[in-house]
Structures are given as C-alpha cells and as structure tokens.
Amino acid sequence: MKTSADIRQLFLDYFAGKGHEVVESSPLVPANDPTLLFTNAGMVQFKDVFLGNESRKIPRATSTQRCVRAGGKHNDLENVGYTARHHTFFEMLGNFSFGDYFKREAIQYAWEFLTVSLALPPEKLWVTVFEEDEEAADIWLNEVGISADRFSRIGAKDNFWSMGDTGPCGPCSEIFYDHGEEVAGGPPGSPEEDGDRYIEIWNLVFMQFDRSADGTLTPLPKPSVDTGMGLERLAAVLQGKHNNYDIDLFQNLITAIVQLAGIDDTTHTSARVIADHIRSCAFMITDGVQPSNEGRGYVLRRIIRRAIRHGHKLGLKQAFFHKLVAPLVNEMGDAFPELVKAQPLVERALALEEERFADTLDNGLKILDQAIDAMADKEIPGETVFLLYDTYGFPIDLTADIARERNLTIDIAGFERHMEAQRNRARNASQFAGGLSENLIIDGETVFCGYDHTRQEATIMALLVD
Numbered sequence: 001m002k003t004s005a006d007i008r009q010l011f012l013d014y015f016a017g018k019g020h021e022v023v024e025s026s027p028l029v030p031a032n033d034p035t036l037l038f039t040n041a042g043m044v045q046f047k048d049v050f051l052g053n054e055s056r057k058i059p060r061a062t063s064t065q066r067c068v069r070a071g072g073k074h075n076d077l078e079n080v081g082y083t084a085r086h087h088t089f090f091e092m093l094g095n096f097s098f099g100d101y102f103k104r105e106a107i108q109y110a111w112e113f114l115t116v117s118l119a120l121p122p123e124k125l126w127v128t129v130f131e132e133d134e135e136a137a138d139i140w141l142n143e144v145g146i147s148a149d150r151f152s153r154i155g156a157k158d159n160f161w162s163m164g165d166t167g168p169c170g171p172c173s174e175i176f177y178d179h180g181e182e183v184a185g186g187p188p189g190s191p192e193e194d195g196d197r198y199i200e201i202w203n204l205v206f207m208q209f210d211r212s213a214d215g216t217l218t219p220l221p222k223p224s225v226d227t228g229m230g231l232e233r234l235a236a237v238l239q240g241k242h243n244n245y246d247i248d249l250f251q252n253l254i255t256a257i258v259q260l261a262g263i264d265d266t267t268h269t270s271a272r273v274i275a276d277h278i279r280s281c282a283f284m285i286t287d288g289v290q291p292s293n294e295g296r297g298y299v300l301r302r303i304i305r306r307a308i309r310h311g312h313k314l315g316l317k318q319a320f321f322h323k324l325v326a327p328l329v330n331e332m333g334d335a336f337p338e339l340v341k342a343q344p345l346v347e348r349a350l351a352l353e354e355e356r357f358a359d360t361l362d363n364g365l366k367i368l369d370q371a372i373d374a375m376a377d378k379e380i381p382g383e384t385v386f387l388l389y390d391t392y393g394f395p396i397d398l399t400a401d402i403a404r405e406r407n408l409t410i411d412i413a414g415f416e417r418h419m420e421a422q423r424n425r426a427r428n429a430s431q432f433a434g435g436l437s438e439n440l441i442i443d444g445e446t447v448f449c450g451y452d453h454t455r456q457e458a459t460i461m462a463l464l465v466d
C-alpha cells in the first residue's frame with residue numbers, strides 16, 4: 001500500500017523530474033496578503049510571481065502546501081463531518097508554471113502522473129473543462145485521447161478561476177475519481193453531482209487572461225499554470241478508501257481519540273471531526289495564531305470549541321484535545337518539522353483554551369437542552385443563542401452546529417437584536433464611565449469585545465446562511 005508520505009514524495013519527485021523546483025510549504029498565515037485569512041491553496045505563496053511583481057530563477061515549482069479552509073471565500077468548516085472529502089486542514093499538492101509551460105504540458109503531466117506513475121485506471125477518471133475552452137477540450141480528447149464518455153464541459157461557477165475581481169484569471173480543467181456505483185451521486189455537471197461518488201481530486205488552472213476593472217479580458221503575455229490536488233483525497237483513492245478519514249494519515253489520530261474516549265467505533269463522526277480539528281488548530285498555532293476574540297484567532301477559538309464539544313459528545317469531559325498533539329506530531333512531524341518545534345507551545349495553548357471553556361460548556365449545554373425542551377417549533381430562540389454566546393462562550397456557529405445535528409435551526413435575527421441591545425448598553429456604559437473599553441466583564445471573563453468582534457459574528461452568520 002502507498003502511504004500518504006509515499007504519495008507526497010512521489011508527487012514532488014515526479015515534478016522535480018520535469019524541471020520543477022521543490023519549494024517548501026509556506027505558513028498558514030499568508031505573508032503577502034492581509035486580505036486573506038489563511039493560506040487556502042498552493043498558489044498563495046506565489047501570488048506576486050503570478051502578478052509579475054516578483055520573479056523566480058526557475059519558472060517551474062512544485063510543493064505540498066498546508067492549507068486551511070475555515071473562513072472567507074473558501075469555508076469548508078460546515079462540511080466537516082458531513083462529506084467524505086472535506087477537511088478544514090489539508091495538504092495541497094501543486095505544480096506551477098510561471099509563464100513557462102501552459103495547457104498542453106499541464107494536462108499531459110497530470111495524466112501521466114495519475115495513470116502511469118500511480119497506475120490509476122483511466123476508466124475510473126472523469127475530466128471536465130470550462131465550456132468555452134476548446135483548446136483544453138482538444139488536448140484531452142485528441143492528444144491525450146480520453147474517452148468522450150467521461151468528459152464534460154462545465155460553466156464558469158466551477159471551471160473559471162480568478163485571483164480577485166481584477167487581475168489574472170482563466171479556465172480550469174478538473175479531474176475526478178469515480179468511487180463506484182455503490183456510492184450515491186452523479187458525474188460532474190449532472191443534476192446528481194452533489195453526491196460523493198465522483199470526487200474531485202485535481203484542479204488545473206490556466207491563467208490566461210488579465211481582467212480589468214470594467215470586466216474586459218486581455219490575454220496575458222505569459223500565461224501560467226497553477227494546479228492543486230488534495231493529498232488526502234488522492235491517498236483515499238490509492239488506499240481503496242472512499243472516505244478521506246479512513247486513510248493512514250488519520251488512523252493514529254482517530255485511534256488515539258477513541259482510546260481516550262474508551263469507545264471502539266473508529267468511524268464515529270465526532271472522532272473524525274476531532275481528528276480534522278486537531279490538525280487545523282495545531283498548525284494554526286504553529287504558524288503563530290493564538291485563540292482570541294477576533295480575526296484569525298477567533299476562527300481558531302471557534303474550531304477548538306467545536307472540537308471540545310464533540311469530545312463532550314464522546315464522553316470526554318476532562319481536557320483531552322491537547323493530548324492529541326503528540327500523535328499528530330508522530331504522524332506529520334517528518335513532513336513538517338516546524339510542528340515538532342512548536343509542540344510544547346501548541347499543547348499549552350490548547351490546554352489553556354480547554355480549561356477556559358470546560359465549565360461553561362457543560363452548563364451551556366444544559367441551558368440549551370432546557371430551551372430545546374421548551375420549544376414549540378424547530379427554531380432555537382435568539383435569546384438562548386445570545387445567552388450561550390454572551391455568558392457561556394458558545395460561538396454562534398457552535399450553537400448552529402448543535403442545532404443542525406438535531407434538525408433544528410437558530411433564530412439569527414433574534415440573536416442580532418440581542419447583540420444590538422448589548423452594543424447599545426456597552427456604548428452607554430462606556431460614555432457614563434468616560435472609558436474607552438468596549439469589553440464587558442461577566443464572571444471575570446471578557447465576553448464582549450467591541451465592534452470588530454460583532455462584525456466578525458455578522459460575517460460568520462452571513463457565511464452560515466449562505
């Protein structure tokens with residue numbers, strides 16, 4: 001069996017053999033982009049190269065990039081525990097051409113790597129192109145010679161990529177793996193596509209145009225290539241698993257979790273969610289994020305609290321999350337030495353956050369249960385959501401997550417009304433006191449942290465509602 005470590009190495013070696021410079025993963029906090037919450041793709045560290053603001057000696061690169069998709073444009077937090085293929089933290093294998101090769105080589109390399117180096121059967125693969133990209137369609141159908149039965153043309157929503165509202169953009173071509181008819185779901189572009197039968201493994205982005213503010217597309221003088229393939233999804237394919245959480249990378253983590261919980265169900269959703277969350281949380285802290293009430297730190301805090309709540313569901317009432325750092329380091333320390341160095345720091349930060357949330361979680365859950373018992377309909381009142389948020393430290397998405405598990409919804413508008421009232425009280429209080437503080441202290445804990453925090457919650461809700 002090919003391990004994830006083998007696959008990672010095979011990928012980098014393949015592209016090194018094609019003249020690509022092997023580049024280290026950059027940190028999760030992007031160095032060159034304050035607008036981006038976390039590094040969410042392999043191309044992020046090369047953004048300035050693609051924009052032409054920076055040049056590299058070698059115009060080809062390959063990497064395995066640690067990524068987080070738990071906020072902003074790409075938010076997969078709500079998918080974790082619900083699909084077989086999404087993580088908040090994953091590794092993206094990528095090859096990049098900076099004005100060097102273009103569609104033909106990118107497609108040929110991808111196909112050769114999958115079907116020759118990894119010996120995947122072509123009849124298990126499905127390819128899509130952007131509906132207007134005749135050039136890519138021609139290469140796939142007539143040069144590579146894939147079957148027209150496993151090929152589709154897709155619209156801009158999934159198959160046209162852009163860096164922002166203006167700047168580099170272009171069509172994509174994606175490769176999917178067919179996990180077989182026992183899994184529900186149809187091929188890409190079909191009405192049943194939402195299932196998990198055909199899982200997207202590789203996205204090839206052809207940066208072909210420069211979009212101006214008025215929307216005009218001008219061909220780039222030196223078109224480029226950016227590709228991304230999820231290591232965990234590829235490992236699932238090669239290890240004969242349908243669910244990413246069944247691959248080798250997750251087994252030690254999940255075993256550690258079920259052992260701590262004293263259960264033996266290694267497919268328990270909560271165990272999978274916790275295994276996902278320890279990876280994102282540990283790497284965020286490694287890369288300099290600390291739990292806090294705003295920005296990146298608040299994303300981290302929200303994920304930690306969700307993990308602790310899932311532990312609670314498994315009967316883990318004592319601090320446990322920080323104990324998973326050691327098995328994670330065993331699993332990933334070789335590929336990411338920075339994690340080994342940061343281990344004590346990560347453990348401390350997680351233990352502290354667990355301590356902080358332990359008491360309020362238990363009490364908050366009791367309050368929530370009482371409120372649910374008293375409900376006449378299927379919506380948790382805004383007042384309860386607010387009380388949990390304000391006094392018990394339940395980020396609003398945590399309450400929403402619990403609600404979703406029980407087929408309930410939360411009253412967001414009601415929550416916001418309470419939030420607004422709170423804001424007015426805080427404003428008045430600080431006027432009377434003549435102070436500048438926007439924080440309220442309840443039970444010795446700072447629970448309301450001013451307008452940024454509020455805005456943050458509003459953004460989170462916008463994402464949840466999406």
Ligand code: ATP
Nearest residue numbers: 069076085086087090200201202203228229230233
């Ligand atoms: P999906 O449609 O499955 O959500 P995507 O189109 O959002 O994937 P891309 O942005 O094209 O993904 O990213 C490139 C590759 O990274 C994907 O083809 C997939 O293999 C991997 N990938 C994307 N998101 C995740 C995730 N949340 N967890 C694991 N792998 C991911």
Ligand code: MG
Nearest residue numbers: 074075076086
């Ligand atoms: Mg996605």
Ligand code: MG
Nearest residue numbers: 158174200203
């Ligand atoms: Mg997709």
Ligand code: MG
Nearest residue numbers: 174200202203
């Ligand atoms: Mg994609």
